[in-house]
Amino acid sequence: MNTESAMPFEYNQVHFEELKKQQRKKVFLKGLLFLLPSLLLFSIFIFYPMIRTVYLSFFLTNQAGITTVFVGMQNYIDIFTSPIFMKSLTSTFLFVLFTVPGTIIVSLFLAVIANEKIKGIGFFRMIFSSTMGVSVAAASVFWLFLFHPSIGFFNKILVTFGFDKIGWLTNPEWALASVSLSTIWMNIGFTFLIILGGLQSIDSHLYESANIDGAGFFYKLRRITIPMLSPTLFFVVTVSIINSFQTFGQIDMLTKGGPSNETNLIVYSIYREAFVNYQYGTASAQAVILFIIILIMTVIQFKLGERKVHYQ
Amino acid sequence: MKHVELMDISKSYDKQTNVLDEINLSINKGEFFVLVGPSGCGKSTLLRMVAGLEEITGGVLKLNDEVANHLPPKNRNLSMVFQNYALYPHLTVEQNILFGLDVKRVNKKEQKRRLMETAEMIGLSELLKRKPKELSGGQRQRVALARSVVSEAPLCLMDEPLSNLDAKLRAHMRVEIRRLQRKLGLTMIYVTHDQVEAMTMGDRIMVLNDGKVQQVGKPITLYNEPANTFVASFIGSPKMNMGKAELFVENRQIKVEDKLTFHLSPSDLIHIPADKKTMIGIRAEHIYPATEQDATNYLEVVGVEQLGNETIIVFEELGGHLWNAKWPGQWAINLGDKVPVNISVQNFCFFDAENGQLIQPAYQEQNQEQEVIAQ
């Protein structure tokens, strides 16, 4: 009796397993099919250039970018012993250090005030996010005027208050700070918009409950807004860091890497190596280094973030 | 002493239609005040205005005899259970419960003590380290309740705090909330949909419909003397049976929906209102089972609900509504049967046929009450 009832049961079990396996296979194939277009595009525009870059970084090349001599790690050794590249690395890190916290803090502040329910707040939201609609080139021209040594707005103010003029973009002590300032301004629009979106998705009942308990503005900011915003902030920080490492346009427009390489950020340095000096090998090596830096930063962030970020 | 006083309070969200219309009400210190009404009638809105979360469009709100229209929520010294709980998703149950105490900088030892007491009472002791998303709906609701209880604020607003709990837990929480409220002398404004909750917990009940107060009074008054047909059908379960009635004085008869005819004794004639056309209501428990001899009417059965200790019998439609009777014990009745019932005119509540206002409550009940008192 027992065995009789056990037999069909076992049979069913095996049958189910097989069915499940088949289904899983089907799902996998279907998934692959959906992935195919993006895999194809990724391969052409991302994976192939990436592999090609790594390949190039082990060679010397001629002006057309054709590999001539295999040099192994020599390109890497060269750039790490080159004071110019090391300077470029420090400048880049400093630049990231200035721009990312700057952008986030200013945008967070603007988003918090723009999230109040006041008449005409839409106008301010538009203004605060408007820099998103300005191209880097246009914004750079605008900042060039602000920074202009004689007719620039900043220097005019300084003169009015009786200070000496500053060569914002020509003085090695100021150049990086000036470029950082303009970059912060350019990045605010996007960051502000994302953070505002994050703020608006926080349930207003949480604040109501806190109001009844008598929580003040900063208490609510610390215990509700920031933790509830953490996924958004995490995203914004990640994107901002990557963006900052890859800054190019405003450098090209404002300083061209000068004065005395103070603002020669890594992407600009790569550009110059490749398309001014025609050293595709060392340029590729630098690009690989940049890739590794960004990779490490992102991995660290995710590792740290996982613990701190609260996802709904 | 009055704790909360509403004078001509109105609320409009769109500046055109009033969600609440000239509410007048005063709630005493230490009173358990229950607010009932159908969905969308403005209960939450009223509560939120008392809490200071919603602007008051018109009228005066007084707390502790002082005008409070302009007071921010934190200066009103109250606690609130939100209808949607409003738990902080990133904080643990413990942190959620202690949020308010932390804001008020209550010292850690006191926090711990109150936390343990409250968690014990509400049955959350095991769940203190969890996040809200790891809780069931009912558990979340209890956290919301605990958050309000732990604050021990003198005025407590609860918006359907037990709606998601199972019957047993609900009964338990009812008792606990009531006990705590008495112990601490809290003033409570309590919104509920649950008949039993309203009847058993409230010192007084207010019935709200469409933003207008229908009746305010003791639970038993609302049950026995509903101010209008709305209250009559809203309070009590199953709801009061209603029908249009026509009085024929010359025949000593009253006819309900042209179907049920009742003969009137001389004493009935004295007691019932003289209006020709009225609306009558009779409670389900006043439609008694009868034998052939004492049957006043025969009604066709269309449904039987066995509740174990009592049976609800659903009768054919009268005036567009099914009538219900509630009989003690278990009754085996077949659908479609015509059963004899005994209905007494003495148990009729009379309402105005036009505006539905109460003309006269059931007079037998008054007699019975007096008898009880006399004994």
Ligand SMILES: Nc1ncnc2c1ncn2[C@@H]1O[C@H](COP(=O)(O)OP(=O)(O)OP(=O)(O)O)[C@@H](O)[C@H]1O
């Ligand atoms: N913020 C708002 N804006 C506009 N109308 C609102 C708003 N909040 C509520 N209302 C409207 O006001 C009326 C009363 O709402 P309220 O939330 O007070 O109902 P309720 O009695 O609590 O209902 P329920 O029992 O379903 O919770 C409803 O008709 C609703 O549509």
Ligand SMILES: [Mg+2]
């Ligand atoms: Mg409500």
